[in-house]
Structure formats: structure tokens, C-alpha cells
Amino acid sequence: MxxxxxxxxxxxxxxxxxxxxxxxxxxxxxxxxxxxxxxxxxxxxxxxxxxxxxxxxxxxxxxxxxxxxxxxxxxxxxxxGWRQCGSVNVARSPERWIVFQRQAAMARSFGIEVELLSPREALEKWPILRIDDLQGALWFPADGKAxxxxxxxxxxxxxxxxxxxxxxxxxxxxxxxxxxxxxxxxxxxxxxxxxxxxxxxxxxxxxxxxxxxxxxxxxSAEHFYIVTEPIAGVYPMLPVMRDPDGFIYFKEEVGGLVMGGFEPVAKPWGMEGIPDKFEFELLPEDWDQFQPLMEAAIHRVPALETAGVKMLLNGPESFTPxxxxxxxxxxxxxxxxxxxxxxxxxxxxxxxxxxxxxxxxxxxxxxxxxxxxxxxxFGAFAADAKWLRDRTVETLGLHYAMRWPRHELESGRPQRLSPLYSTLKAKGAQFGSKFGWERANYFGPKMEYTLGRPNWLPAMIEEQLAVRNAAGIFDQTSFGKLRVRGRAAAALLDRVCANRIGKLTYTAILNRKGGYESDVTVQRWADDDFLLITGSAQPVRDRAWLLRNKKSEEDVMVDDVSAEWAVISVLGPRSKDILERTDIGSARPQPASYVGGPGTELYVPIAEARGLYERIWGAGKELGLKDCGYYALDALRIEAGRRAFGPELSPDCTPYEAGLAFTVRPELRRAPEKLAKRILMFTFPATDIFAWGGEPILRNGRPIGELSSVGYSATLGCMVGMGFVYAEDISGRYEIEVSGRNVPAEASLKAPWPR
Ligand SMILES: Cc1cc2nc3c(=O)[nH]c(=O)nc-3n(C[C@H](O)[C@H](O)[C@H](O)COP(=O)(O)OP(=O)(O)OC[C@H]3O[C@@H](n4cnc5c(N)ncnc54)[C@H](O)[C@@H]3O)c2cc1C
Structure with missing residues (x-):
């Protein structure tokens, strides 16, 4: 066939x-x-x-x-069976209510009909709802069920x-x-x-x-809901209702309710493999596992206490890391x-x-x-069955869990470690995980999740100030690194990269529409040997892209060598002095400008990384060198106007829209007649409620985009952000809508730092 x-x-x-x-x-x-x-x-x-x-x-x-x-x-x-019955999402905790206000602002910015309701108004939409402990609700009239x-x-x-x-x-x-x-x-x-x-x-x-x-x-994980007998007050167009603080949802079915949810500690299934023959089958009931959801549901809908339950359905569903x-x-x-x-x-x-x-x-x-x-x-790190099982215990619950800003998953860690991990941990590093790598976010107290001023802010301010006034040392080993070798390596890179490849080239990899597939730096080590440096989460994607663009007759090997080379960056005005006093051994230095100002990235074989770190530290401690993490790095790059792949640079964004046309060789530059969107930089005061990203940008009171990146600038003493605005005319009065409050903002095409 x-x-x-x-x-x-x-x-x-x-x-x-x-x-x-x-x-x-x-x-x-x-x-x-x-x-x-x-x-x-x-x-x-x-x-x-x-x-x-x-x-x-x-x-x-x-x-x-x-x-x-x-x-x-x-x-x-x-x-x-489609019915546009709308959905009511209720908030129990004040933090959830702030999250709802942020969601409502984002929804409006995305063009979704949305309304914030008082508990009383929620009761009007959902007549058998308990409301005495609610802060409010979100109403999406266009949601539905099928x-x-x-x-x-x-x-x-x-x-x-x-x-x-x-x-x-x-x-x-x-x-x-x-x-x-x-x-x-x-x-x-x-x-x-x-x-x-x-x-x-x-x-x-x-x-x-x-x-x-x-x-x-x-x-797979076991996943549950109950179906009840008819309940008074439940009618066919009763909206869907979600109570994420109780991890539960409700939907009308034949005059009764379907009530299910997402337990914070889930029950993985299928460890011995999924049977081929599992047609229209279910798993056995497990009332113990369902108990927390049942309790939460009776609390929210007291009528459930006396309602007849037709069945507890347990069906497997698949979850990702x-x-x-x-x-x-x-x-x-x-x-x-x-x-x-x-x-x-x-x-x-x-x-x-x-x-x-x-x-x-x-x-x-x-x-x-x-x-x-x-x-x-994902990379190979995510494919291990046992690791996936452990992670699934956590990821099912994510569906309704409070997703705090900078939330980090906890299961299946640590996974990929830099040779500096133990050293930095002993010095107070608090780690986050990216593409399986443990990365120091900052050096200070254990993170307490919040929507307000974070407990790590003072530590991060010190780190930022060190970089602007003396020097900071960063472990950037997680960078994606691809070794591109062979007779046709130069030809392949030349074809794939938007800029001409020299000894050291910052450039873009663009798709057919001219949007970013990646944002990379290429080091030429020899005529037929290159190191392409990309984001921590990018090596699988970029390697696939290079191989897909390789002609069958071309002699090129593309190897992911991310785990073979450590990267230590020394950034700030004293970085040059420090490195002049350091024996860098076989490390390959590369100028680094990601946060603005002077700096050097050192590429060093994994086995030599700890020795190099200690030598830099020995030379730098007298000169104000400080251990720094990714939170400081991110805030510094934002104040310096540097775009990042993901938040700003994406397949939907061209170098012109990103303001990075210089990374494209002149003969490939196609200046558009008009720009549908472009990046603006913003500064605005830090209030007790912080901006964390995604906040609507208002021009003359109307949403015209969202913040793609935001951070606190220690040097400027305010929030700094950037985001795309979808408008040709960018003049006007700007505000950022931070959790329901419109905060006046200064907008500019230029980075706020250096002034
Ligand atoms: C209790 C529960 C409640 C849920 N509620 C909701 C909800 O309210 N809203 C929502 O959006 N989602 C909900 N979901 C999730 C939703 O059901 C799934 O995400 C969705 O059905 C997945 O569809 P699928 O096509 O990927 O998988 P499936 O429906 O499992 O389809 C995959 C098919 O592939 C076939 N197959 C497998 N291997 C082969 C092979 N080698 N050759 C040929 N055929 C093969 C299988 O037989 C199967 O039929 C719920 C899930 C559960 C368990």
C-alpha cells in the first residue's frame, strides 16, 4: 500500500x-x-x-x-455537543485574585472578552456556589464545553x-x-x-x-472525575466553573455535575508500558487519591454532600515534563x-x-x-522513563497550581550539573533549572514565592551593582554549544546564518519568512571548525535546523558539545584587570556584551573549569569581584536593551522588528515599508506589586502590546522592561498595567542604560 x-x-x-x-x-x-x-x-x-x-x-x-x-x-x-456556556473561575486567596486581575488584563490585550466579577456576581452565574470565602471571579463568556x-x-x-x-x-x-x-x-x-x-x-x-x-x-497518570445524579439548580447552559485553589472544576451533564480536578500529588500510571489493547477501558476507582478533590468540591458546592454519585471515572492521560x-x-x-x-x-x-x-x-x-x-x-535528558514518572507526579497538579513568577519545578532535580555546581552551592547559590541544567539564579536566601517584592531582590541588587561598578563572575556552562566541522562547515554556516561568518560573529538564523529561528554567536576555530553558541534550551533545535539545511553531498558534522565545555563569564569594568592577573590556561576568551559594558566569556574544557574559576576568584576578590546569577544577568541585559531569544526574538519577529538589522549581511537586508510591530523600552516605578512579564502596555489608555521582559534595575532604581507594540504610530502617553493598576511609564526606542 x-x-x-x-x-x-x-x-x-x-x-x-x-x-x-x-x-x-x-x-x-x-x-x-x-x-x-x-x-x-x-x-x-x-x-x-x-x-x-x-x-x-x-x-x-x-x-x-x-x-x-x-x-x-x-x-x-x-x-x-458544543455549547458556549461561558466559564466562571473563582479565586479564594488574595494572591490568586491578583493573578486573575493580571489574567484579565492580558486577556483584554489579546482581544478576549473577559470580566472580573464580585463573589455576588459569580453567584448569579452559578447559583449553587459557596461564595463566603471568595475574593472574586473571572468570567469568560466565550468559553464552552463539548x-x-x-x-x-x-x-x-x-x-x-x-x-x-x-x-x-x-x-x-x-x-x-x-x-x-x-x-x-x-x-x-x-x-x-x-x-x-x-x-x-x-x-x-x-x-x-x-x-x-x-x-x-x-x-501517563491516572486522572479522575465524578458524575453525579441531577442536582437542583443545575441546568444545561450552566457555565463551566473552576476553583483552582481547590484544584477542581465543574461542568453540567444531564442535569447533574461532572466534577474533576488536578491533585497536587498525582499518581503516575503505565510504568510497565501501556497495553496495546486498552480500548474504551478505564482504571479502577481510587477514592483515597480522589479524596482531597472531593473535600474541596463539597466545600465549594455544598449540594454535593447529598447528591448521588453515579460513578468515579479514572482514565489515564499523558503529561509532559x-x-x-x-x-x-x-x-x-x-x-x-x-x-x-x-x-x-x-x-x-x-x-x-x-x-x-x-x-x-x-x-x-x-x-x-x-x-x-x-x-x-526537549533533549535526551527528558526521555528517561523513570525521570518522566517522577516529574509527572508534579506536572499534573500544575494545571491549577498557583504559577508564581519565576516558579521552578522541583521533581527530577538535579539533573545536569556544571563542574562549578558544588562550589557555587556552597557559596549560597539558589538554583533554577533550564534544559535540565542547574543554573545559579542568585546568591542569597532561599526563594519565597511572591507577586510582590521578592526576598531575593537585595541580593540581586548587590550583584547588579558589582557588574556595573566592578565585576561579576557568572557560570554560563548551560549555553548550547554545537561544534560544526568538515570541509563544507563554512559553506553551511554561511548559508544558514544571516551574517557573514568571520572570526567571531553575532548573527541570526532566520526562517523563510525572515523570522528568528535562533540567535547565535559563531566562533571560527579553524577554516573547517566552528563553535556555534546558542541559548541553553536551543541546541537540539539549532542542530536539527543545521542538519536540515545541509545538502546531502556536503561533508559537515554537527555535534552537540554543550556538556564538554564550561563557560565562565567575567563582566564589568574591572573584568579586564582581573583577567590580566589570571592564568586562563587553555580557555578560549571571547568578548561578551550581553549585559552592555566590558566583559569576557571564557570557554574552557569541563575538567579545567574549577581550577580556572578559583584562579579568577583569587585575582578578582581584591577588585570587587562578586558571584552573580541569572536573575541579575537578565535584569542587566534588559536595562542595556539586549533582546533574548524566546521573549523577544522568535519565528514571528524579524531583525527589523527587533531593531537588530545589523546582524544581517547588507545584501540580505530587506527593509519593510512599514513595521507591523517593534520593540520599545520602558522604565516605570517599582511599587509594592511587581511586574513579572506579560503586563499590557497601554498607549493613551489602550492596550497595544505586552511586556516581553521585565526586571528591576539597581542602577536606575526602577523597573525596566521591553515589549512589542503593535502600532505604527508610537507617540503618546504610556502606562504599564500591573495587576489592575496603571503605572505611568517612560517609553523609548533606546535602552535606558547607559543613559
Ligand atoms: C478524566 C479526563 C478528563 C479530561 N478532561 C478534559 C477536558 O475537560 N478538556 C480537555 O481539553 N481535555 C480533557 N482531557 C484530556 C483529553 O482527553 C486528551 O488530552 C485527548 O483526548 C488526547 O487526545 P489524543 O488524540 O492525543 O489521544 P487519544 O484519544 O488517546 O488517541 C490516541 C489514539 O492512538 C491510538 N494508537 C496508539 N498507538 C497506535 C498505533 N501504534 N497505531 C495506531 N493507533 C494507535 C490509540 O488507540 C488511541 O485511540 C481529559 C482526560 C481525562 C483522562
Whole structure:
């Protein structure tokens, strides 16, 4: 058998990918389901569909989903159970209420209809709600609910109508590749030749990928809800209600309630593997595990105390190490795509995710900034089954947990360690984790989470002042480092990088739309030997990009050497004096300007890093050298106007929009006639409520963007931030909306430091 595209998995996600590929005009598509459509996880989902996501692009994705769900029945003739009943989210704690105010501001900025309600107003929307301990509520009138199995069947029907072939009872068993490309699959019904394979196998996706060396880091956990008998006051259009402080949600079903939630300490499942035959099956009830949710629910909805419970449903769902789903082309094999790991939001996200993956497949590149869900954000470190199991205990609960600013996950750490880890720990470093690496955030007291002034601020101020007035030493070993070697190495880099490659080049890697795929520095070590330095979370993504752009006849090797080289940076006006007094041995120095002002990054083999650190420290302590961490680094780069990949530089942003056209060689510069958006810098007073990122930027009282980065500047004694403004005319009066308060801000195209 032959097909252009084969999709494995007939849950809502596979059905949505098939539907959207067909909508884009792609033909010759086969969807294979080992059991029956929806028989995996989809059939037993609760069906809540919300639209608010933590950023603009993800929110756009779920808004699209809601639009699709509300029209699909009309298109296919198959009912979806879609009801736009709205959703009420209630806040118990004052901190949650501040978070809701921040969310409401962001929602308005993203163009989502939203309203803040008093407890009384919440009661009007939800008549059997207990409100005496509530601070208030958030009302999203466009949210809704659907019947997951019907929705998936409706998408499948839409796909069939457009020519997709759907076969049930056929399992994808193996993959065939040639020269790193997909060429076909083996199934329980014979071999199929294909160009493109899409793994939408839900909780089976990890094992399916693993067989071919493809990391799909997800793990199953038991996941629960109860269904009650009818309850007085519950009616079909009763809004969905979430009480995140109690970790619970409610939805009307046949006059009763579906009540489920996200326990803070979850129960992983499937450690011995997920059985192939798990069709329309559930797991045994576990009332002990469900007890905390039940108690919270009776507290919030006292009518539950006497309501009859029809069933406690326990169904497995897959969760990922960071709580975001997994989308995109696997870095290990060309034309192998994945959409899986939906963290109990697969019904809400399937519409948007299916569309985005279809566009990615059809267009050959991610259609927009998808870094948060991009499969390339993980490395091999995240694929270990035991590590995933431990992490899943924590990530299920993240769904409703308070996501404090600078929140760090705790499970499965430490994982990847710099040779300086113990030394810095002994000196009081407080660590965060990025791409598995432990990194010093600051040197001081253990972090206490807050929305206000953080307890680490004084320590970070000292670190910043050291860098501006003397020198700071930073461990930046976590940098992604790719060694690019071979006769065609220079040609490949020249083709992929936007700037001409010299001895040391700061440049961009751009996609076909001219947006950032990465922001890198390239060191030329020899004519055919280069070190490409990228962000800590970028090596898998950048390596895949280089290899995809390598011509088959080109002789180039691209190795991830991130764990072979440590990086020690000495930044500040005394850095030169300090390094002149230091024997740097075999370290390779490189000028560093990330925080503005003088500085040097030293690339040193891992084994020599501790010795070098001690020698620098010996030379520097008399000259005011101070250990510093990433919080200071970030605030310093913001005040110096340096853009970072992720918050500012992304596939949706061009060097012109970022104000970095100089990183592009002149012949490639295409100045646009007008800029749809551009980065502005802001300074504004630090109040008792801090800005943490994502706050709306108001121009003449109207939102025109959000802060992409924000920090406290010790030198200026105020908050410094930057963000894209979506307007041609940038003149006017600016404010930043910080947790419901409009704080006057000074805006400029220029960095606030140096003045
Ligand atoms: C209790 C519970 C409540 C939930 N509530 C909500 C909610 O309110 N809102 C929301 O948005 N989400 C909710 N979810 C999550 C949602 O159900 C999932 O995220 C979603 O169903 C995942 O869809 P999927 O297509 O990825 O996986 P699945 O539905 O599991 O589909 C994967 C399919 O792949 C098939 N398959 C596997 N391996 C192969 C192979 N080798 N060859 C061929 N076929 C294969 C399987 O048989 C399966 O049918 C809930 C989940 C649970 C458990």
C-alpha cells in the first residue's frame, strides 16, 4: 500500500490533524487507528474548552479551536455537543485574585472578552456556589464545553469528506527510514510506503517514538472525575466553573455535575508500558487519591454532600515534563511529526494544534512561534522513563497550581550539573533549572514565592551593582554549544546564518519568512571548525535546523558539545584587570556584551573549569569581584536593551522588528515599508506589586502590546522592561498595567542604560 501521509492515532488529535491537512488541500492521507476511533483517551474526557493561554500566540490557537467547534456540526452534519456556556473561575486567596486581575488584563490585550466579577456576581452565574470565602471571579463568556467523542467523530467525518482514508483496527508497528528520512511504516495489516508520518498516538506516542530513537517525553497518570445524579439548580447552559485553589472544576451533564480536578500529588500510571489493547477501558476507582478533590468540591458546592454519585471515572492521560503539549517535526528523523502529550487539555487544544501541525507539514516550517510546545525544546535528558514518572507526579497538579513568577519545578532535580555546581552551592547559590541544567539564579536566601517584592531582590541588587561598578563572575556552562566541522562547515554556516561568518560573529538564523529561528554567536576555530553558541534550551533545535539545511553531498558534522565545555563569564569594568592577573590556561576568551559594558566569556574544557574559576576568584576578590546569577544577568541585559531569544526574538519577529538589522549581511537586508510591530523600552516605578512579564502596555489608555521582559534595575532604581507594540504610530502617553493598576511609564526606542 502507498500513501503520501500516514497518521497513527484516531483520537481527537489525529482526527484534527487529518481534517486540517485535507482542508489545506493535501491528498493521499491515511489515518490508522489500532482500535476504534476515540477509544484511547478521547472518549472519556470531560470536555471543558477554555481559550485563555499564557501568551498571545497560544491564545490565538485556542480561539481558533473555539471558532471551529462552534461551526463544525454545520459543516459535517455530525453533532459535537458544543455549547458556549461561558466559564466562571473563582479565586479564594488574595494572591490568586491578583493573578486573575493580571489574567484579565492580558486577556483584554489579546482581544478576549473577559470580566472580573464580585463573589455576588459569580453567584448569579452559578447559583449553587459557596461564595463566603471568595475574593472574586473571572468570567469568560466565550468559553464552552463539548462532547469529546462526538467532536472527534465530527472532525473525522470532515476529514473523510475531504478524501482522508480512515482505517480502524490497524496498528502501526514499525517505521522505515532511509538517509534519515521517513520512507514507510509496517502495520498489522501490511507495509505502507509513505513520505510523511505523524505520531498522534496519545499515551502510546512515547513508546512508538522510542522504537525509532525519537524522544516523545510524556508519561501517563491516572486522572479522575465524578458524575453525579441531577442536582437542583443545575441546568444545561450552566457555565463551566473552576476553583483552582481547590484544584477542581465543574461542568453540567444531564442535569447533574461532572466534577474533576488536578491533585497536587498525582499518581503516575503505565510504568510497565501501556497495553496495546486498552480500548474504551478505564482504571479502577481510587477514592483515597480522589479524596482531597472531593473535600474541596463539597466545600465549594455544598449540594454535593447529598447528591448521588453515579460513578468515579479514572482514565489515564499523558503529561509532559513542563505541562505543555508536544508538537512538530522530530529532530531525529525527517518528515516524522508528532502531536501528543496534551496534559488534560487535548480537547480544548486539538482544533488549534491540528491546524498548526498541518500548516507545519504543508509549509515545511513552524507556521508561527511555537517554542513552548515545540518538540525540539526537549533533549535526551527528558526521555528517561523513570525521570518522566517522577516529574509527572508534579506536572499534573500544575494545571491549577498557583504559577508564581519565576516558579521552578522541583521533581527530577538535579539533573545536569556544571563542574562549578558544588562550589557555587556552597557559596549560597539558589538554583533554577533550564534544559535540565542547574543554573545559579542568585546568591542569597532561599526563594519565597511572591507577586510582590521578592526576598531575593537585595541580593540581586548587590550583584547588579558589582557588574556595573566592578565585576561579576557568572557560570554560563548551560549555553548550547554545537561544534560544526568538515570541509563544507563554512559553506553551511554561511548559508544558514544571516551574517557573514568571520572570526567571531553575532548573527541570526532566520526562517523563510525572515523570522528568528535562533540567535547565535559563531566562533571560527579553524577554516573547517566552528563553535556555534546558542541559548541553553536551543541546541537540539539549532542542530536539527543545521542538519536540515545541509545538502546531502556536503561533508559537515554537527555535534552537540554543550556538556564538554564550561563557560565562565567575567563582566564589568574591572573584568579586564582581573583577567590580566589570571592564568586562563587553555580557555578560549571571547568578548561578551550581553549585559552592555566590558566583559569576557571564557570557554574552557569541563575538567579545567574549577581550577580556572578559583584562579579568577583569587585575582578578582581584591577588585570587587562578586558571584552573580541569572536573575541579575537578565535584569542587566534588559536595562542595556539586549533582546533574548524566546521573549523577544522568535519565528514571528524579524531583525527589523527587533531593531537588530545589523546582524544581517547588507545584501540580505530587506527593509519593510512599514513595521507591523517593534520593540520599545520602558522604565516605570517599582511599587509594592511587581511586574513579572506579560503586563499590557497601554498607549493613551489602550492596550497595544505586552511586556516581553521585565526586571528591576539597581542602577536606575526602577523597573525596566521591553515589549512589542503593535502600532505604527508610537507617540503618546504610556502606562504599564500591573495587576489592575496603571503605572505611568517612560517609553523609548533606546535602552535606558547607559543613559
Ligand atoms: C478524566 C479526563 C478528563 C479530561 N478532561 C478534559 C477536558 O475537560 N478538556 C480537555 O481539553 N481535555 C480533557 N482531557 C484530556 C483529553 O482527553 C486528551 O488530552 C485527548 O483526548 C488526547 O487526545 P489524543 O488524540 O492525543 O489521544 P487519544 O484519544 O488517546 O488517541 C490516541 C489514539 O492512538 C491510538 N494508537 C496508539 N498507538 C497506535 C498505533 N501504534 N497505531 C495506531 N493507533 C494507535 C490509540 O488507540 C488511541 O485511540 C481529559 C482526560 C481525562 C483522562
Amino acid at each position: 502507498k500513501a503520501r501521509i500516514v497518521i497513527a492515532g484516531g483520537g481527537i488529535v489525529g482526527a484534527s490533524v487529518a481534517y486540517h491537512l485535507a482542508k489545506l488541500g493535501m491528498r493521499d492521507i491515511v489515518l490508522l487507528e489500532q482500535g476504534k476511533l476515540t477509544c484511547g483517551t478521547t472518549w472519556h474526557a470531560a470536555g471543558l474548552v477554555g481559550q485563555m493561554r499564557p501568551n498571545r500566540s497560544m491564545t490565538r490557537m485556542s480561539q481558533y479551536g473555539i471558532g471551529l467547534y462552534s461551526t463544525l456540526e454545520h459543516e459535517t452534519g455530525l453533532a459535537t 462532547n469529546p467523542a462526538d467532536l472527534a467523530q465530527s472532525l473525522a467525518k470532515g476529514a473523510r469528506n475531504l478524501g482522508v482514508k480512515i482505517q480502524e483496527g490497524v496498528r502501526v508497528a514499525d517505521l522505515k527510514t532511509r538517509n534519515g528520512f521517513v520512507t514507510g511504516i509496517q502495520t498489522t495489516a501490511g507495509d505502507v510506503e509513505c513520505e510523511i508520518f505523524v505520531n498522534c498516538a496519545g499515551q502510546w506516542a512515547r513508546a512508538l517514538g522510542e522504537r525509532h530513537g525519537i524522544a516523545v517525553p510524556l508519561h 513542563d505541562g505543555n503539549f508536544i508538537l512538530g517535526e522530530a529532530p531525529e528523523v525527517r518528515n516524522y511529526f508528532v502531536a501528543a502529550g496534551f496534559n488534560s487539555a487535548g480537547i480544548a487544544n486539538a482544533g488549534g494544534a491540528g491546524k498548526l501541525l498541518a500548516e507545519w507539514i504543508a509549509g515545511g516550517e513552524a507556521p508561527m512561534d511555537l517554542f513552548e510546545v515545540d518538540i525540539r525544546r
